[in-house]
Amino acid sequence: MKVERYNLFLDFEDNNFKGKEIIEVETEGNIELDSLVKINSIYTGDNSPLKYEVINDKVLIYTGNFKGKIFIEFEGKVSTNSLVGIYRSKDIITTQFEPNFANRLFPCVDNPEYKAKFSLKVSVNRGLQVISNMPTEKIEEKNGKLIYHFKETPPMSTYLLFLGIGEFEEIQKDKVIVATTKGKIYKARFALESALKILKYYENYFNMPYELPKLHLIAVPDTSVGAMENWGAITFRESSLLVGETSSLENRKDVLLTIAHEIAHQWFGNLVTLKWWDDLWLNESFATFLELKCNSKLFPALNKLGDFINEYTYASMFEDSLTTTHKIKAEIKTPVEINEAFDQISYGKGASILRMIEAYIGEDNFRNGIVNYLNKYRYSNATAKDFFASLNADILEDWISKPSYPVIFVKVEGNKIILKQKRFALLHNVEDLTYKVPITIEVNNKLITKLLENKEDIIVFDEEVKKLKLNLNRTGFYRVHYNDLNYVAYLNDIEIAGLINDYYNFYIAGIVSLQEFISLINKYKNYKGLNTSEMISSILSYLYKINPLKYKQIAEDYIRAQLIIWKNYSNEEERSLYYRLMRRLSFIDENFSLALSELFPYYDQIESELKSVAVISYATVTSNVKTLIEKYKYYSFDEDKEIFLNGISAIRDPVSLKEIFMSLDTFKYQHLISLIIWLSNNPYIRKEYYSIFLSHFKEFKDFAINITGGIWGLGMLIRRIFPMLSLINKNEILDLLKEIEDKDLKRSIDYAKEIIQILENLS
Ligand SMILES: [Zn+2]
Incomplete structure (x- = not known):
């Protein structure tokens, strides 16, 4: 037909x-x-x-x-x-x-x-x-x-x-039009100017013009997705499109990334389209990878590579070390499977693999492959096979058709480096696999590259190995375990962050002890590196939310030491990190938040980065939900609303939870779903939230299913909320999962069970 x-x-x-x-x-x-x-x-x-x-x-x-x-x-x-x-x-x-x-x-x-x-x-x-x-x-x-x-x-x-x-308001320049609802257009200028630059970048990169007569970027007040690439009429969350001069760096970067992602789809996805959803990764991996390419070229002052590795590579590596992971090219038949395919494996892992392949075959070959592919299949559909043929990189096929990734065990003996690969899993019950791994090694300051195709390989160096490191700039999608960390040297900031992420996951998997992990962190306590600081402080904040008693000291010590280092920030990225560290500490330490909470009445006057610090501090000190909700209602832009939403989820007094639940209809749907997830992460009120959540479970379930359009909405609640609640009563949560037992939700239920096990190990 x-x-x-x-x-x-x-x-x-x-x-x-x-x-x-x-x-x-x-x-x-x-x-x-x-x-x-x-x-x-x-x-x-x-x-x-x-x-x-x-x-x-x-x-x-x-x-x-x-x-x-x-x-x-x-x-x-x-x-x-x-x-x-x-x-x-x-x-x-x-x-x-x-x-x-x-x-x-x-x-x-x-x-x-x-x-x-x-x-x-x-x-x-x-x-x-x-x-x-x-x-x-x-x-x-x-x-x-x-x-x-x-x-x-x-x-x-x-x-x-x-x-x-x-009723829309619009501004236009050349082909690009930004549209908002009434009264919001004055925050559209940044998006318009950025989109023009980004569009031009792609026309040049793909060597092909944007085909439609106009390109709308539309700010939608309420949406279940970050943005959607409809051809010529892209929709965005308001916070991912509308920012002003004074908006925080995080918000402005979000706008740049989202625009870069969605405009890339105008070629990758819209002009050439997947044949079936099993190749969703072709759309999403590319758009995600091109966020990095495009923005690092156009906005070199931003820490684009660090963000990319942090948000996509490590996030997808975590998901990919669970037994519920899947091949990038997934088997997809049912509507549930189609909707579940929009995950970190299709986006983050796919994009990270493309980064690895680009480094392996060279930027020009890679780009030529893409351009040929787009030319050959424009206005039609293509499959992964068609893409492999255009790119001529057989290692890509290896990575697309196998789940998960390896950890490389490194051992030094005199002038020999012994490399062993093993599939990495957080809980050890998976089938082992062998991958084609493009390895980069720096030994005594000399670069060696090789393709590790077997389980084990030995590199014989021409002199005794004194110092080494693997996975330069974290280009490869693998973890590295050194049998002796004393050899490891010359690491840059991105590589140290990678080392920490690897050892954090080894700690979760029981390969290294908490003591070993903490001593590694302490080694970098006074180290000044954007990515390292972000990595360690976010891990410690997360651990703190799982078990405050166990992790408070280390989290507080580290962040305090880092705050001294970053006090004299010298650029926007550093400033943004400095305030992020403050925000994290104000959630953990009430003495610290006490003074900062006094900034709350000056919300409109203080600089954007400080706003969220002031609101979190105010929330932890006062738990004044009523005022926070009033503020949420009062501000019309999402960038403010989201700050107050964050505040509401950071309260300490469980009594105030009731007030949140009496005002649920105040929140936009997109915010309500975030709020019910975030509340489960808050250790101070988790016990009380546990009972409230379970007593409202049927309403939440119906709500999630309605707004996402199917049973996968419930899957999302199961994956994101149940594990955290299991910290209160694991057996009751496992019983509830058993009751839900639905074959369409099998993957979500198995995922939750695995995270529950991991949280138990960490707590
Ligand atoms: Zn996309």
Whole structure:
């Protein structure tokens, strides 16, 4: 079957819509469409009705062998309790179709392989504006309503269609338009200027122009995702798009990263699209990897590489050392599996593997491979195999088709370096594998590279080994265990952070003791390195949240020592780190937060980085939920709201929890989901939260399922909240998991069980 074109007319009245659709199609057998709207009639061009049957979310149309136009009349509702499909977010109507929610707007073949052209007409009440992938051709007035006619799209997948209805404000330069809801456009300038630079960077990198006549970046008040790359009409969380001169560095970097990611998709994903969701990594690994390439080129003052390794490489390595991990190219059949594929393996691991391959085959070869691939498959679909063929790098295939990654055990004997590889797992019950590992070693200041393909290998050096290090700049996706750390030398900041991350994971896995891990940290207590400081302080904050008594001293000692070092920061990144350290310490040490909490009334006057320190301090000292919620409501931008949300989740007095639960309808859905997760991380109120969470479990479950569009929403709660709650009563949580037992949630349940075991070991 082939769909040539969808001709769609949609008439909106409040939260209801009526649709007329003409599908141009060619098929050898009956047609099966995906649909969650109410079908009123289906007929052919000469008005003869077609027999059809609605079976759950499918419509089977008895056409037999057919070529021509099929007419469908239908109606549907704009959702008010969901953040997928077509839904209302405050004053606007917006859509989120990836991966399989276009069927909530119109009957279609909701499968990325079925690319078609879209010709869209939308009727709305006067005063409302409509945005879609293409520019408007004309706006017609009819029966007191406005009909927006959009130019036809190029062939594209259904998940990339976008529709936004409401009162927008816009600014434009060249092809780029930033749109916000009323009153917010004055914070769009930074996004507009950055997007123009980023777009130009990609046109040059891909050696191919951006194909559509315009590119909208739209700030959506409430969304379940960070951003969505709809072709020509990208949607963003407000905090990932709208920042001002005075916004914190973290927020401004988030905007740059998100824009770089989503614009990369305009080629990687939109122009060339995966054939099926098992190759989701092709979209996401690239967009994530290109965040790094693009931003390090355009904004060299930012610590882009450090952030990338921290947020993607190490985060995905953690997930990838669990038994529930999967190959990058995953097996995907059910809707649950499709939605679960949007994980750290597809994003972080895939992107890190691409970084490793680029370093291995060279920047030019890598880029040429990409450009050839895009040229060959533009306006169509491709698979991993097609990509491997363009890139000509067989080690990539090895990494895509195996789960997990190795730890390299290093042993020095005179002039010999003995390397052994073993699949790394946090809890040891996995099948061992052998990987093709591009190894970089610096020995006595000389660089050696080699491809380790066997279990064991010996490098014979021409003199006695005195100093060495492996995995330079942490380009390789592997961990390194040295049998004697005294040999390890010349490490730069990124490499020390990597060493710490490796040994932290060895501690979790029981390969090194807590004592050994702490003495490694103490070695770097007075070391001045952005990435090292971020790595150690975030690990210690996390451990503190698991067991404050056990980890308080070490966490406090380390952060205090670091605060002295960074007091005289000399650039934005250092300043940002300095305040992050303060924020972490103010959660741990009430004496420290006491003085800082007095800054709270001056929230509007103090510099952005200090705002979140003041709010966390105020929250830990006063637990004044009422005021924090008032502030959350008062500020209109998410960058402020999120600071107060963080504060609310940092309170110390469990009595105040009740007040949070009486005001749940105050929060945007996207914030409510964060809040119920964050509260479980707070050790001061965990015990009381435990009872409240369990007594509200049914409501939370329904809420999560509704906003994410399926049972995977419950999977998210199970993975993110249950492990932390198990610290209160492990057996009760395990019993609850047993009760839930649902084959679609198997992966989430197994994941939670494994994290529960890990937390028990750490606590
Ligand atoms: Zn993406």
